[in-house]
Amino acid sequence: MVKSIYVGPKELQGIEKTSANHLIVWSGDLDEESWQDLQKLGLNLSIALNFLDKGEDRCVLDPEIQSRFFRNLEFALQLHPQEVWIDRFRFGGDCTGISDADAKLAHQECPFCQGKNRTLELIKLVETIKRKIAGRSKFGLFTIAFKDDESAKLGEVLGLDYQRLGQIVDIFSPMLYHRMLGKSESYISEYTSWLAERCSKPVLPIIQIKDMPDDLEDKMTEDDIKAATLEAVKPPSSGVSVFWWHHALEKNKAGIVSKLLASI
């Protein structure tokens, strides 16, 4: 069972007291010194890399964006993480909607992607990433928790085809922030099962532990977090990933997260 926490590399207070056996380390503040500190924890370590940054309305086919990503990828791979997790990898990194009505949030056509089939372009890019990883780490992908067979329009504009991506990517982490998505806890296990079948690869759901976005009052209780965790670990899930330690520290929920990870 993977018990994972998404962490900032310099915000690790109390992490050693949890029963986590896996960390997903945000690459933003990561340097070799903090990686060495992380290694002392004796946990499985992986690295999360943004393809597009938050709020960045750029095209994934923009050569400048691709060069930046491949530089970051190479830096990450030199640290030998168990997995590299690619985040915000779609046409419209900020779109996290799950229905066809959210298609308007996707990236608007630009000179780089004009007239191109977005799904095919992303597949080509994923193949290139896989070649560059060259077996040095596993290839993980953070994904939006929508069903691309039901919301085909959204899949098309974002360029996401989970069945085909599953032929290349090694492991998926759908962002099952169910309260943000307006769904009940049961959606976490239901969706995890659906995606595991769709992509034929291991699925590690990542769940929220506070109400998001930040300007929302946090009404998520210990019982709510427990219910989400129990849904997340139901088969065929690989385990659970907690988003993120910063929220646990901010909302005084480190003890709750520790207790829950110890109980599963």
Ligand SMILES: [Zn+2]
């Ligand atoms: Zn474009």
